[in-house]
Amino acid sequence: GAVVSQHPSWVICKSGTSVKIECRSLDFQATTMFWYRQFPKQSLMLMATSNEGSKATYEQGVEKDKFLINHASLTLSTLTVTSAHPEDSSFYICSASPRRVQYFGPGTRLTVT
């Protein structure tokens, strides 16, 4: 299968600061990557579709100014949580694939204090 990495694996930040999470496809090029969020004991919720060279597409209810996505190359997408608040604390996961099956990164645990 394809390999997707994320960095950092966990981060703690203070309320009001911004945090950037990186998602990389290691052995393939990805024109599209997806960002998900998972709350404790809940399912994965799609937040946005990251498109290389163009604007991201956000799912209904997701604030695009809050969650900035940049897909500057065919192997890297970044998610920046701006002016983070405690309610943004969650597990963020990205996925990508050269084919129909999506492969997921290991996830990033964000804790906002």
Added chain:
Amino acid sequence: DQQVKQNSPSLSVQEGRISILNCDYTNSMFDYFLWYKKYPAEGPTFLISISSIKDKNEDGRFTVFLNKSAKHLSLHIVPSQPGDSAVYFCAASGAGGTSYGKLTFGQGTILTVHP
């Protein structure tokens, strides 16, 4: 509106027996279905998938069955092993265009395999 549903929050099975995890969907535009295994604080790991043109796909101990008319799929694990204990997510995606690659997940089923 929950388009993909896993109605069993948990399942407990004896080692060596069969585990059957179920999933229902409502969106007839879904044409590709996947099962993922997930541990806490990790990303989902792909297990097996099936296209809507098929009704069965098998990979080792894992078999997925699709009943399109009932909008139902199931994952069979035989024989079950303690290492299979995890949360299992059913996911679905639609054909081309903006739906390609986007996954809609079920709520997950916690599988526990007892030695």
